[in-house]
Amino acid sequence: MTDTLSDGAVVERPLTPGLGVELLGVDLANLSEGQAAAVRDAFERHGAILVRDQQLGPDDLVGFSRRFGALDEAPLMENGRTAVPGYPEIYVVSNVLGADGRPIGSLGSGEAVWHTDMSYLPAPPRASLLYSLEVPPAGGDTWLCGMAAALRALPADLRQALEGRVIKHDGTYNSGGYVRAGVRVDDNPVTCEGQPHPAICRHPAGGPDVLYLGRRRNAYVVGLPLAESEALLDRAWEYACLPENTYVHKWRVGDVLMWDNRVTMHRRDPFDGSARRVMHRTQIQGAEPPLPAVAA
Ligand code: SIN
Numbered sequence: 127m128t129d130t131l132s133d134g135a136v137v138e139r140p141l142t143p144g145l146g147v148e149l150l151g152v153d154l155a156n157l158s159e160g161q162a163a164a165v166r167d168a169f170e171r172h173g174a175i176l177v178r179d180q181q182l183g184p185d186d187l188v189g190f191s192r193r194f195g196a197l198d199e200a201p202l203m204e205n206g207r208t209a210v211p212g213y214p215e216i217y218v219v220s221n222v223l224g225a226d227g228r229p230i231g232s233l234g235s236g237e238a239v240w241h242t243d244m245s246y247l248p249a250p251p252r253a254s255l256l257y258s259l260e261v262p263p264a265g266g267d268t269w270l271c272g273m274a275a276a277l278r279a280l281p282a283d284l285r286q287a288l289e290g291r292v293i294k295h296d297g298t299y300n301s302g303g304y305v306r307a308g309v310r311v312d313d314n315p316v317t318c319e320g321q322p323h324p325a326i327c328r329h330p331a332g333g334p335d336v337l338y339l340g341r342r343r344n345a346y347v348v349g350l351p352l353a354e355s356e357a358l359l360d361r362a363w364e365y366a367c368l369p370e371n372t373y374v375h376k377w378r379v380g381d382v383l384m385w386d387n388r389v390t391m392h393r394r395d396p397f398d399g400s401a402r403r404v405m406h407r408t409q410i411q412g413a414e415p416p417l418p419a420v421a422a
Contacts, residue, residue: 135151136149136150136151136165136168137149137150138150138168140172141172141174141176141375144274144275144371145172145173145270145271145272145371145373146172146174146175146176146270146373146385147168147171147172147174147175147176148175148176148177148178149168149175152165152177153180154177154180154182154186154190154382155180155181155182155183155189155190157190157193162193165193166193169194169253169384170331170386171333173270173274173385173390174373174386174390175382175383176375176381176382176383178378178380178381178382179378179380180257180382181380182257182382184210184212184213184216184406187255187257187406187408188213188215188216188408191410194253194410195410196411197215197408197411198215198409199214199215200215200216200217200407201306201307209232210406215409216407216408217231217406217407217408218231218232218407219232219233219256219403220233220402221234221397221399221402221403222403232300233300233302233394234399235266235396235397235399235401235403236302236303237393237394237395237396238302238392238394239303239342239343240271240341240342240363240366240367240391240392240393241340241341241391241392241393242339242340242341242387242390242391243392243409244297244387244409245295245321245323245338245340245341245387245416246295246296246297246320246321246340247297247321247412248321249411249412249415250412250416251410251411251412252386252388252413253386253410254384254385254387254392254407254408254409254410255382255383255384255407255408255410256268256381256382256383256405256406256407257381257406257407258377258378258379258380258381259379259405259406260403260404261377261378261403262398262402262403264397264398264401265396265398265401266377266396266397266403267375267376267377267394267395268374268375268392269372269373269374269375269395270372270375270390270391270392271366271367271371271390271391272372272373272389273337273338273339273389273391274333274334274335274336274389275370276337276339276365276366276367276368276371277326277334277336279365279366279368280337280362280365281365284361284362284365287358288325288326288337288362289421290418290421291324291347291348291358292323292325292347292348293325293338293339293340293345293346293348294315294318294320294321294345294347294348295320295321295322295340296315296319296341296345297309297320298310298311298313298318298319298343298344299343313344315355315356316346318344318346320344320346323416324417324418324419325337325339325362326338326418326419327388327416327418327419328417328420330388330414330417336389337362337366339359339363339391342363345359347359366391367391388412388416
């Protein structure tokens with residue numbers, strides 16, 4: 127690998143041939159500067175990193191996340207509360223109920239459908255990181271989809287139909303299907319509020335162009351009659367999440383999985399609601415909006 131490893135070894139093991147890498151031999155709470163640089167470099171090159179067997183308190187998690195840039199404050203949870211007292215950057219993803227009978231986190235135990243985090247914002251978070259504290263015995267796997275591979279998978283006519291197009295990204299529902307706090311519900315893709323982003327974006331660090339879909343519900347290809355927009359999006363989604371573009375993560379306690387929202391989407395399998403699953407999530411702020419690919 128690179129010179130930055132001279133003060134500490136970081137060994138890479140691919141998660142799939144095209145997406146993500148597992149980093150071995152690192153303690154994220156105690157990284158040397160050389161290791162931190164190697165971890166950042168691996169993340170930029172591979173779109174996702176996995177580091178197993180970590181023991182991170184909230185300070186460690188926030189401290190490691192900050193090595194990638196300023197953090198977003200976690201959005202309010204579905205119950206209108208912030209999740210971890212004293213740590214406004216940490217969002218809890220969990221189905222567990224607290225002593226007061228209210229959920230300690232968000233997203234329940236159902237499926238979280240394919241999406242890119244908060245693509246309904248002008249500058250969505252650059253990256254998201256999940257750290258597992260409790261995992262169910264089965265289910266709850268997290269899937270990543272590489273959006274450069276998704277773009278390459280499109281037939282030429284479909285790619286051409288999307289080139290230069292802008293998709294409106296709706297923020298009414300979160301990936302679990304819950305309406306976000308304070309949002310007015312409008313299920314008409316043409317009239318609903320949303321943020322336009324290019325359908326095909328350039329990689330901000332010079333990597334291959336990516337398909338940028340956000341999420342399917344209420345999405346709209348700006349300027350097309352609704353039926354044409356629906357047909358175009360349905361076709362694009364058919365190719366986007368082909369198994370060869372994806373990685374499926376089976377969680378163990380102490381895993382850190384971090385993905386680049388600019389080049390991936392993710393989803394989660396449902397799991398038995400009587401089992402416990404507790405994840406802490408941080409997000410790295412996005413510095414710029416997704417930029418359109420440069421025409422060939
Ligand atoms: C999410 O969609 O952000 C949550 C993913 C997960 O719970 O694995």
